[in-house]
Amino acid sequence: MSVVQDKIAISESYKSLFEENRELLNDGSSPLLNRMRDIAISRFAKAGVPDVKNEDYKYTSLKPAFSKIYKHYFSYREQEVDLHDVFKCDVPYLDTHLVLLVNGWYYIRNQKIGNLPTGVIVGSLQQIAYEKPELLQNYLNRQAALSEDATVALNTAFAKDGLFIYIPKNVVVEKPIQVVNLMRGNGNAFVTQRNLIIAEENSQVKLVMCDHTLSSNEFLCNTVSEVFVGEHAVLDYYTVQNQHNNTKTINSTFFRQEANSNLLTHTATLHGGLVRNNLKVTFNGEHAEANILGMSFTDKNQHVDNYTIIEHAKPNCLSNQLYKNVLDENSTGAFAGRIHVARDAQKTNAFQRNNNVLLTDSARMQTKPQLIIDADDVKCSHGATIGQIDREALFFLRSRGIGEADARLMLMNAFTYEVVQNIRVEPLRDRISELVDKRLRGDLAKCHSCNYECNS
Amino acid sequence: MLTIKNLHASVEGNEILKGINLVVKPGEVHAIMGPNGSGKSTLANVLAGKEDYEITDGEVTYEGQDLLEMAPEDRSRAGLFLSFQYPVEIPGVPMVNFLKAAVNEHRKFKGLEPLTAGEFLKLMREKKELVQIDTQLTNRSVNEGFSGGEKKKNEIFQMAMLEPKLAILDETDSGLDIDALRIVANGVNALRSKDNATIVVTHYQRLLDYIVPDFVHVLYNGKIVKTAGKELAFELEEKGYDWIKNGDV
Ligand SMILES: Nc1ncnc2c1ncn2[C@@H]1O[C@H](COP(=O)(O)OP(=O)(O)OP(=O)(O)O)[C@@H](O)[C@H]1O
Ligand SMILES: [Mg+2]
Numbered sequence: 001m002s003v004v005q006d007k008i009a010i011s012e013s014y015k016s017l018f019e020e021n022r023e024l025l026n027d028g029s030s031p032l033l034n035r036m037r038d039i040a041i042s043r044f045a046k047a048g049v050p051d052v053k054n055e056d057y058k059y060t061s062l063k064p065a066f067s068k069i070y071k072h073y074f075s076y077r078e079q080e081v082d083l084h085d086v087f088k089c090d091v092p093y094l095d096t097h098l099v100l101l102v103n104g105w106y107y108i109r110n111q112k113i114g115n116l117p118t119g120v121i122v123g124s125l126q127q128i129a130y131e132k133p134e135l136l137q138n139y140l141n142r143q144a145a146l147s148e149d150a151t152v153a154l155n156t157a158f159a160k161d162g163l164f165i166y167i168p169k170n171v172v173v174e175k176p177i178q179v180v181n182l183m184r185g186n187g188n189a190f191v192t193q194r195n196l197i198i199a200e201e202n203s204q205v206k207l208v209m210c211d212h213t214l215s216s217n218e219f220l221c222n223t224v225s226e227v228f229v230g231e232h233a234v235l236d237y238y239t240v241q242n243q244h245n246n247t248k249t250i251n252s253t254f255f256r257q258e259a260n261s262n263l264l265t266h267t268a269t270l271h272g273g274l275v276r277n278n279l280k281v282t283f284n285g286e287h288a289e290a291n292i293l294g295m296s297f298t299d300k301n302q303h304v305d306n307y308t309i310i311e312h313a314k315p316n317c318l319s320n321q322l323y324k325n326v327l328d329e330n331s332t333g334a335f336a337g338r339i340h341v342a343r344d345a346q347k348t349n350a351f352q353r354n355n356n357v358l359l360t361d362s363a364r365m366q367t368k369p370q371l372i373i374d375a376d377d378v379k380c381s382h383g384a385t386i387g388q389i390d391r392e393a394l395f396f397l398r399s400r401g402i403g404e405a406d407a408r409l410m411l412m413n414a415f416t417y418e419v420v421q422n423i424r425v426e427p428l429r430d431r432i433s434e435l436v437d438k439r440l441r442g443d444l445a446k447c448h449s450c451n452y453e454c455n456s
Numbered sequence: 457m458l459t460i461k462n463l464h465a466s467v468e469g470n471e472i473l474k475g476i477n478l479v480v481k482p483g484e485v486h487a488i489m490g491p492n493g494s495g496k497s498t499l500a501n502v503l504a505g506k507e508d509y510e511i512t513d514g515e516v517t518y519e520g521q522d523l524l525e526m527a528p529e530d531r532s533r534a535g536l537f538l539s540f541q542y543p544v545e546i547p548g549v550p551m552v553n554f555l556k557a558a559v560n561e562h563r564k565f566k567g568l569e570p571l572t573a574g575e576f577l578k579l580m581r582e583k584k585e586l587v588q589i590d591t592q593l594t595n596r597s598v599n600e601g602f603s604g605g606e607k608k609k610n611e612i613f614q615m616a617m618l619e620p621k622l623a624i625l626d627e628t629d630s631g632l633d634i635d636a637l638r639i640v641a642n643g644v645n646a647l648r649s650k651d652n653a654t655i656v657v658t659h660y661q662r663l664l665d666y667i668v669p670d671f672v673h674v675l676y677n678g679k680i681v682k683t684a685g686k687e688l689a690f691e692l693e694e695k696g697y698d699w700i701k702n703g704d705v
Contacts, residue, residue: 392544396598399504400558400614401532401565410557414548414597 030129040156059334070190104193143254159194259285298331463514474678490675535621604631641666
């Protein structure tokens with residue numbers, strides 16, 4: 001089959017899947033969700049599954065992942081076990097409001113989330129879009145619709161549920177809200193999850209998003225999250241990806257920041273077969289700040305691609321990106337960061353750095369900064385390095401009696417230290433630092449978060 | 457304790473050590489002097505186990521063992537310590553974590569239990585006093601942002617923590633001010649005993665006022681060309697190396 005035919009074949013099959021299940025998709029969903037579907041599926045069908053011919057997917061073809069056969073679920077499926085019993089968090093002793101989602105759906109048996117401040121809503125997107133459309137209508141798909149990424153359109157076409165969070169004006173949520181996205185099933189599954197998070201003016205919230213797999217079958221997850229950060233709001237968005245190597249994840253997150261808002265995103269990829277993180281920040285008001293951090297640890301044949309777009313649409317904003325990757329064995333990675341400073345976005349500060357360590361000769365890293373600057377009074381910088389473990393430092397540590405394996409571990413921990421240090425929730429910082437250490441020691445198997453033994 | 461016989465070492469095909477012979481016995485202090493580039497640090501690094509060098513000939517026995525066969529960490533655990541001429545900065549590795557790991561590895565080697573947090577802190581406090589190193593420094597990452605002198609002090613602090621049998625001090629005096637020099641030298645002396653030995657690499661006789669050597673060797677062009685008592689250091693300070701280079705030995 002030729003490449004062109006192949007491309008048509010995959011997107012056509014998704015289109016037919018859509019047509020065949022149109023009723024199920026619309027059933028129980030809010031018109032807010034349903035009215036977007038048709039345009040989205042046509043957009044997807046027209047663009048096709050991204051592969052390396054697409055400049056934005058130069059280092060990550062999604063074709064092989066999409067070529068497989070998956071089960072699709074268009075309605076909530078109850079789990080035969082209580083997920084609270086099956087899932088044990090790898091971030092223990094962290095006092096959070098805990099929310100579970102399963103296969104992209106809000107978990108019906110979610111236990112009480114804890115005392116959230118008055119007015120705060122944490123719940124199912126499907127349900128709240130249906131019951132209180134007025135809360136969502138000015139936000140849903142406002143960012144995602146602007147994306148040219150076919151996978152985002154695909155998500156919009158098939159989106160039924162996901163997480164909805166609403167933090168009203170002036171409300172401060174002290175404890176982090178921990179959202180655990182669990183994947184569990186039998187048979188290869190396609191998961192579509194749609195999240196919407198609204199933090200109104202002067203509110204504060206910290207979100208910890210953890211992605212886990214609880215069964216050994218293959219998953220293709222296509223998640224889209226839209227996050228709105230109001231004026232003077234402070235939002236922390238931590239992502240911990242810990243899925244088994246048969247999982248392919250496309251995780252697109254859009255942040256829109258209003259004036260004087262402050263955003264911190266921190267993406268830690270500990271395990272996963274193929275991970276593509278699309279992250280976009282749009283400054284929609286002046287004097288806003290975004291710190292965008294990421295780190296990944298890969299081995300075997302894992303592939304992790306972080307793709308960022310920072311849209312400096314307004315003057316006087318600051319963006320600061322730092323991504324670090326440690327690549328072992330035959331793993332591959334990519335980082336592409338685009339910074340666009342609009343014509344009137346004077347006094348922009350935009351910084352980007354990507355540092356990588358290759359532990360073997362066969363690991364590969366691609367890194368590509370892209371600065372498009374249309375204003376004249378700006379401060380921008382970018383830098384990228386790809387290197388090995390510092391041999392002088394390694395020798396120094398060994399010369400003090402520390403064994404080679406431990407010395408390497410110390411240096412790898414040291415390499416990502418800077419990224420970990422930026423975590424603003426102290427207990428979370430300690431926990432993630434422990435997780436990183438465990439990961440580097442090879443102690444963090446995918447099954448660590450699971451009480452079931454699925455043997456692979 | 458240490459016997460070096462006809463040691464030859466090269467880097468990228470260039471021979472740097474061209475037949476070194478040296479015997480160090482417990483309790484002794486040996487000073488090695490010599491012009492820049494003569495191979496002093498190379499010798500020190502080869503003894504500590506740095507892998508950049510190819511040993512083309514000769515042998516080194518340390519406490520009855522073939523030193524050249526040992527991994528750097530095993531040499532350290534067996535009591536060999538190198539104070540580096542240019543200590544490396546390791547951002548992200550906190551001094552405390554690093555020292556705790558090192559001390560406990562040494563203890564494990566001796567069949568001892570790891571120190572408890574309390575015991576470790578007590579040991580650190582004691583040794584910090586000995587070399588008068590600031591807590592502010594030991595709270596940082598290894599050598600990160602340390603001044604030249606602070607890095608040297610830090611080396612001796614590590615030495616004090618690990619209590620080696622054979623310490624090799626590679627130009628520990630350069631970069632130290634007069635007070636620091638005295639403190640460091642006193643620290644070294646406080647750690648001396650009849651069972652351990654010190655090799656001091658230096659360009660200046662001044663250090664040898666404090667750490668008095670039993671032997672002074674001149675390393676020139678990869679070979680020890682002259683060995684004498686401590687008075688040789690004064691002579692070198694006065695006359696330089698030319699008279700030795702010129703073969704007028
Ligand atoms: N890793 C290396 N690669 C290449 N050349 C090296 C290396 N290490 C040492 N050399 C060379 O070997 C020679 C001896 O160097 P060494 O550092 O041992 O001298 P030194 O006696 O310690 O000098 P100084 O008094 O300046 O510290 C020099 O010419 C140096 O350039
Ligand atoms: Mg030297």
